[in-house]
Structures are given as structure tokens and as C-alpha cells.
Amino acid sequence: MNPTERLDIYTPLKKYFGYDTFRPLQENIIRTVLEKRDTLVIMPTGGGKSLCFQIPALIFDGLTLVISPLIALMKDQVDGLNANGVPANFFNSSQDSNTQQSILEQVALKTLKLLYVAPESLSFLSPILNDKCISCIAVDEAHCISSWGHDFRPSYQQLGFLKEILPNTPIIALTATADKATRQDIVAQLNVPDADQFISSFDRANIRLDVQVGLDRMKKIADFVKRNSNESGIIYCLSRKTTEQVASKLKSLGHSAEAYHAGLDFNERSTVQDDFISDRIKIVCATVAFGMGIDKSNVRYVIHYNMPKNIEGYYQEIGRSGRDGLEAKAILFHSYADVIQLRKFASGAVNEKVQIAKLERMQQFSEASSCRRKILLSYFGEMLDENCGNCDICRNPPQFVDGTIIAQKALSTIYRANQKEAIGGIIDVLRGAQNAHVLDQGLNTLATYGIGRDLSWAHWQQYIIQLINQGFAEVAFHKNNALELTPLSNDVLFNGRQVKLTLPVDRTFVAKKTKDSKRKAKDKSNRVGLFEHLRKHRALIAAEKSIAAYLIFNDVSLKEMEKHMPRTAQDMLSISGVGAHKMDNYGQSFLTEINAYINQSKRGENDTFSSSYNLYKEGLSVAEIAEKRELQPTTIISHLCKKYLEGKPVDLHQFVSVEEINQVKRAKEILENPAEIKKYFVFLEESIDYGKIRIALTILEKGQMTTP
Numbered sequence: 001m002n003p004t005e006r007l008d009i010y011t012p013l014k015k016y017f018g019y020d021t022f023r024p025l026q027e028n029i030i031r032t033v034l035e036k037r038d039t040l041v042i043m044p045t046g047g048g049k050s051l052c053f054q055i056p057a058l059i060f061d062g063l064t065l066v067i068s069p070l071i072a073l074m075k076d077q078v079d080g081l082n083a084n085g086v087p088a089n090f091f092n093s094s095q096d097s098n099t100q101q102s103i104l105e106q107v108a109l110k111t112l113k114l115l116y117v118a119p120e121s122l123s124f125l126s127p128i129l130n131d132k133c134i135s136c137i138a139v140d141e142a143h144c145i146s147s148w149g150h151d152f153r154p155s156y157q158q159l160g161f162l163k164e165i166l167p168n169t170p171i172i173a174l175t176a177t178a179d180k181a182t183r184q185d186i187v188a189q190l191n192v193p194d195a196d197q198f199i200s201s202f203d204r205a206n207i208r209l210d211v212q213v214g215l216d217r218m219k220k221i222a223d224f225v226k227r228n229s230n231e232s233g234i235i236y237c238l239s240r241k242t243t244e245q246v247a248s249k250l251k252s253l254g255h256s257a258e259a260y261h262a263g264l265d266f267n268e269r270s271t272v273q274d275d276f277i278s279d280r281i282k283i284v285c286a287t288v289a290f291g292m293g294i295d296k297s298n299v300r301y302v303i304h305y306n307m308p309k310n311i312e313g314y315y316q317e318i319g320r321s322g323r324d325g326l327e328a329k330a331i332l333f334h335s336y337a338d339v340i341q342l343r344k345f346a347s348g349a350v351n352e353k354v355q356i357a358k359l360e361r362m363q364q365f366s367e368a369s370s371c372r373r374k375i376l377l378s379y380f381g382e383m384l385d386e387n388c389g390n391c392d393i394c395r396n397p398p399q400f401v402d403g404t405i406i407a408q409k410a411l412s413t414i415y416r417a418n419q420k421e422a423i424g425g426i427i428d429v430l431r432g433a434q435n436a437h438v439l440d441q442g443l444n445t446l447a448t449y450g451i452g453r454d455l456s457w458a459h460w461q462q463y464i465i466q467l468i469n470q471g472f473a474e475v476a477f478h479k480n481n482a483l484e485l486t487p488l489s490n491d492v493l494f495n496g497r498q499v500k501l502t503l504p505v506d507r508t509f510v511a512k513k514t515k516d517s518k519r520k521a522k523d524k525s526n527r528v529g530l531f532e533h534l535r536k537h538r539a540l541i542a543a544e545k546s547i548a549a550y551l552i553f554n555d556v557s558l559k560e561m562e563k564h565m566p567r568t569a570q571d572m573l574s575i576s577g578v579g580a581h582k583m584d585n586y587g588q589s590f591l592t593e594i595n596a597y598i599n600q601s602k603r604g605e606n607d608t609f610s611s612s613y614n615l616y617k618e619g620l621s622v623a624e625i626a627e628k629r630e631l632q633p634t635t636i637i638s639h640l641c642k643k644y645l646e647g648k649p650v651d652l653h654q655f656v657s658v659e660e661i662n663q664v665k666r667a668k669e670i671l672e673n674p675a676e677i678k679k680y681f682v683f684l685e686e687s688i689d690y691g692k693i694r695i696a697l698t699i700l701e702k703g704q705m706t707t708p
């Protein structure tokens with residue numbers, strides 16, 4: 001047996017992080033690092049890369065140096081570790097020289113386990129860059145080293161010297177970027193050609209994928225945000241201006257939203273970022289400048305207001321939601337205008353061809369009519385055997401229709417408009433619009449003017465986009481996006497070729513309302529669950545101590561507390577995310593809250609009886625009360641019985657006859673007062689229903705039987 005196989009890596013996992021199990025690959029990676037082997041880790045955003053070096057750091061004697069690109073985020077990561085009782089710090093140019101000096105002293109005294117540092121600051125660490133002080137080097141966001149990658153940082157390129165001066169210190173490089181060229185570049189430049197490589201699955205099954213046509217997106221977003229007003233989310237937009245427009249719209253609707261883009265100064269940006277991380281603002285409307293390295297575990301949704309320029313970017317951005325493993329939503333709006341815009345950006349770029357090809361893959365993904373997750377994962381070289389069941393296509397499969405006539409109408413309009421009109425003009429002609437453009441250009445004289453009045457503007461748009469995607473028409477990007485015909489169009493217009501289209505769907509975010517979901521929604525609105533209760537408690541503590549809420553407990557821990565309702569310290573320690581340190585700091589306070597909640601909801605049960613009784617007093621029948629409260633009539637009857645026993649004036653006699661009461665009374669004597677109503681029901685040969693039996697028993701119990 002290899003010596004490291006015996007090392008106990010579960011105790012630090014539990015003690016510091018409060019977790020019982022490792023995620024896939026984490027254990028193997030950790031053991032490899034503990035064997036002092038160089039390691040390359042490829043895991044999706046939110047996959048759990050940090051533990052892969054944090055656990056070894058706790059076990060190694062000396063310090064683990066963590067190279068990280070973003071000064072702004074080091075503090076958050078260190079705060080997170082400190083909150084778990086892990087001795088960690090960061091070292092960068094924002095600190096004064098006294099602070100820096102004292103950190104170096106802490107390292108010499110071996111009181112620190114992890115030190116986060118930006119590559120630019122490494123030169124200041126030379127006094128400690130030796131085998132005695134450093135046990136391990138972690139290079140986080142390692143793709144920054146590669147000019148192939150999308151986040152190239154020149155300062156990362158000097159990192160090769162680390163292996164030269166510390167040849168026996170293991171290096172663990174971590175990234176979420178999967179492509180081969182970047183991977184090879186990382187190991188080559190870090191001088192770790194023999195690194196063990198661990199590539200985990202890229203599937204993030206907890207993220208629901210949803211793609212929609214970009215029509216009315218602001219309204220759809222407003223509706224969505226309203227329904228999810230307690231949740232944190234990011235809305236990515238293509239331009240700075242759009243981020244500001246979306247943010248101010250949401251603000252005007254009373255939501256807490258801010259814009260974030262590279263045009264804001266450093267302080268403004270860090271304020272927005274900090275406020276978001278600590279839940280002081282819920283929504284950030286941002287350009288892609290926002291998000292890298294943000295380890296906020298409870299981002300519940302990522303919306304793309306515009307289509308991203310490639311799948312890598314899209315996947316990385318949506319990966320910022322649901323890091324805690326709880327359900328999260330990724331909603332992408334795509335529009336034709338976005339594609340045109342993105343093509344403009346790409347044209348003239350050095351790698352224009354590559355960019356356009358990537359954009360086309362993104363577009364195909366957006367317009368696909370098969371499982372979205374399969375498409376995404378296959379892009380990363382991973383094959384899913386089954387459809388995912390958690391994307392819009394799986395949940396709401398598209399319906400195909402014969403679109404031949406629709407195609408003929410559209411294509412002949414393109415033809416008659418001399419292939420000079422963009423999509424909007426073509427739709428105007430089809431729908432017989434009378435706007436200035438149509439009249440100026442004489443489009444109202446075309447033979448096809450008004451032949452498509454039966455379809456809405458939006459539906460025409462969706463159909464024509466499908467025609468373009470299927471190659472029946474194309475966009476002349478250099479001629480004001482005029483629609484032109486293709487060889488395939490002729491087949492449709494002259495050779496009777498059939499065209500299959502999918503029915504446009506006006507997908508809103510509202511899931512079909514089942515009875516069950518209605519009830520759940522109602523439950524939610526009537527009663528504040530324990531989770532919400534604890535969330536409020538957490539916010540209070542966070543404000544009191546002015547720390548970020550997630551540093552106290554994350555949402556997963558609160559959800560588990562809601563589910564298991566821990567009553568003792570022992571119970572509390574079995575909750576995921578509750579380690580020894582957090583137990584000491586917050587455990588008791590949360591236990592007290594849980595107890596208070598349990599007591600309060602016991603009292604709350606009385607309220608459900610009172611609600612039924614109050615409606616009864618207003619003169620509603622049992623059936624009406626049941627309907628109104630979305631409960632079973634038998635439940636309402638039991639509520640009224642309870643009130644009756646409490647001495648409230650409920651006329652139970654209206655529900656049972658004296659004869660029936662007598663029969664139940666006899667059964668009760670013969671059966672010797674059984675507890676189960678079913679025994680009565682059987683004894684009475686099912687002639688009196690459960691509700692009546694219950695009422696009769698209540699009347700008998702109260703001893704108030706009155707004979708007329």
C-alpha cells in the first residue's frame with residue numbers, strides 16, 4: 001500500500017468543511033498531490049476544484065502557495081477559508097509593506113497553511129520561495145497561462161520558473177477550460193510535462209437549460225425576476241449600455257439590481273461585486289467582464305440577454321449558477337440581431353474564421369430541436385447516453401409541422417422584393433403592413449403583399465429564422481442584411497420540395513401549472529418555510545458582524561437544516577457544511593432559531609383550524625371551504641370537529657342524522673371503542689362514510705347528543 005493511501009483525508013474534510021464525502025475525482029486528485037506528484041485538474045466551474053489543493057494544504061507541513069489571477073477575489077476566498085477555521089491569507093500589491101512583512105513572518109513561523117498570491121507579486125516572496133517553507137504550489141485558473149485560452153494573462157507566463165527553483169515541490173494546476181491545446185500549453189509552460197491529468201465530467205446536471213427567442217425579453221426577464229425576487233442572479237448583456245438599461249429597468253420595478261462593466265471605475269466595480277457576493281444586491285447586469293473566480297455558491301440563475309459569442313463562454317457563464325449543487329436556471333435569449341452584431345465584432349479579427357465557426361456552433365445550439373445538454377457536452381467531447389430531461393427541449397419537445405406553404409410565401413416574397421429586404425421588410429410585406437418603409441419602397445404593390453396576415457409578426461420571424469437555418473434563404477451581411485435566395489429555395493418554389501418547420505412556441509418561464517405546483521405555490525405564500533426563516537436569521541448575523549452571508553452557512557446547509565430540523569449539537573454537526581469552527585461560531589444560534597420555528601409552527605397548526613372555522617362562520621359550506629383552501633373536505637370536517645370540541649358553536653348535526661349517530665354509537669360499544677375509523681366503516685358495511693363517522697364520534701365524545 002502506498003503510504004498516502006493511509007492518510008486520513010476525511011477528518012479535515014469534515015472538520016474544516018463540514019462535508020462527509022468527496023465529489024468525483026476529488027479524492028484521487030488529493031491523494032496524487034499528497035504523493036507530491038504534479039497534477040493537472042480540469043473540472044467545470046463549480047465542480048469543486050478548490051478542495052483539491054486545500055485538503056492537501058491542511059495535511060502538508062509547510063505552506064501551500066496559491067497562484068490566483070484576481071486580486072479582488074483573493075480576499076473572498078481567504079475569508080471563506082478563515083470562516084472554516086483554516087489559517088489562510090493573501091499577499092498582493094494592495095497591502096502596505098507592514099502587512100506584507102507580517103505575512104512573511106507568519107509563513108516563517110508556519111502558522112499559515114495557504115497563501116494566495118498574484119503572479120505579479122511572486123518576486124516579493126523570494127525569501128520564502130524554498131523547500132523549507134513551501135510544500136505545494138497550486139496554480140488556479142491555470143488557463144490564464146495560455147494565449148490559446150480566452151483569459152490570457154501575460155503575468156502567468158513567467159510561472160515556469162517555479163519548477164526550476166522548487167523542483168521537488170508538487171504543482172497542481174487547475175482550470176475549467178477543457179480544450180486540448182490549452183491543456184498542453186499549461187503543462188508545457190509550467191514545466192510539468194509528466195503531470196497526472198484528471199479531467200472530470202463537464203455535466204452540471206443541476207442547471208436547467210432554457211433557450212428562448214429574444215422577443216419581448218425585457219418583459220420576460222421582469223416576470224422571471226419578480227417570481228424569483230429572493231434569489232441571486234446574473235444577467236449577461238453584450239453591451240455596456242444594455243447592462244445599464246436592464247439594471248435601471250429592474251430597479252424601477254423595485255428590484256435590487258446593478259450594472260457592471262469595464263467602463264466603470266475600479267471602485268465602482270468592486271462595490272458591485274462585493275455587494276453581490278454578500279447578498280446586499282440580488283442581480284448584476286453585466287458584460288462578460290464580470291464573474292471569473294467569483295465563488296458565490298447561491299447564484300440561482302444566469303440569464304443571457306444576448307447570445308454569447310461561443311459555447312465556451314456560454315458554458316463558463318452559466319456555470320456560475322448553482323455551484324452549491326442546488327437547482328439553478330440558465331436562460332438564453334437569442335435573436336437574429338445578436339448574430340449580426342457578433343458577426344460584425346468577429347469580422348476583421350486575426351482569427352476571424354475561428355471566431356465565426358465558434359459563433360455558428362453557438363447559433364446551432366440556440367436553434368437546436370434536440371436535447372441541449374447533449375449538444376453542449378458533445379462540444380466538450382463528452383457523450384450523454386440519454387436525453388437530459390432538464391432542458392427546454394426535453395421538457396417541452398418541439399412539434400414539427402408541414403411548413404411548405406409558409407416557406408413558399410416567404411421565399412416568393414424575398415424573390416419579389418428583389419432580394420433587397422431584410423427580415424423585417426419581408427415580414428411587413430407578408431403581413432400587409434402600411435408603414436413608411438413599405439409605402440416608400442412600393443412594397444405594397446408586390447403580389448404577395450398581405451398573403452401572410454394569418455400569422456403574427458413573431459411567428460413569421462421564428463419561421464423565417466428556421467428557413468435560414470435550414471439553408472432555404474441566407475442573410476447578406478454586407479448588404480444591410482438583405483435576405484437572399486439559395487439553390488435550395490428554388491427547389492421549394494419550383495420543384496415541390498417539402499419543408500418541415502417546428503411550431504413556434506411562446507415559451508414563457510411559467511411552467512404548466514399542475515394542481516400540485518399550485519398547491520405548493522399557495523403553501524409558499526401562506527407560510528414562511530424554515531429555509532426562509534433561517535435565511536433571514538443569517539442575514540441578520542451577517543449585517544451584525546458585517547460579513548458576507550454565505551460565510552456563515554451556504555444555502556445547501558440551510559436547506560438541509562430545513563429538511564432534517566437538527567435539535568442537538570450532534571444533529572447540527574451532521575449537516576453538510578457545518579464544520580467544527582462554524583458549529584462553535586453559529587451552531588447554537590441556529591439551533592435556537594430552529595427550535596423557535598418548530599414551536600411557532602405548532603401554534604401555526606391551530607391557525608389552519610381557525611382558518612377553516614372562520615370561513616364556516618362566514619356561512620360557507622364544507623365543499624366551498626375545501627375548494628377555497630385547496631384541501632380535502634374530510635380535512636375541513638376534521639378542522640370543524642376540533643373547533644366543536646373546543647366548545648365553538650359548530651352545528652355538526654347538519655351533517656349526520658340521529659339514526660347515523662346511533663348506529664355509530666352501537667358500533668363503538670360492540671367494537672370496544674377502536675381508534676381506527678376504518679373499523680367502524682367496515683362494521684357498518686360501508687353504509688356511512690368516513691366524514692360522517694368522524695362527526696358522529698365527535699358528537700358522542702362531547703356527550704352533547706340531542707334528540708329532536
Ligand code: ADP
Nearest residue numbers: 019021022023045046047048049050051297323
Ligand atoms: P470550482 O473552483 O471548481 O469552480 P469550488 O471549489 O469553488 O469550485 O467549489 C464549488 C462549490 O462546491 C463550493 O461551494 C464548495 O464548497 C462545494 N464543494 C466542493 N467540494 C464539495 C464536496 N465534496 N461536498 C460538498 N460540497 C463541495
Ligand code: MG
Nearest residue numbers: 049050140293
Ligand atoms: Mg475555483
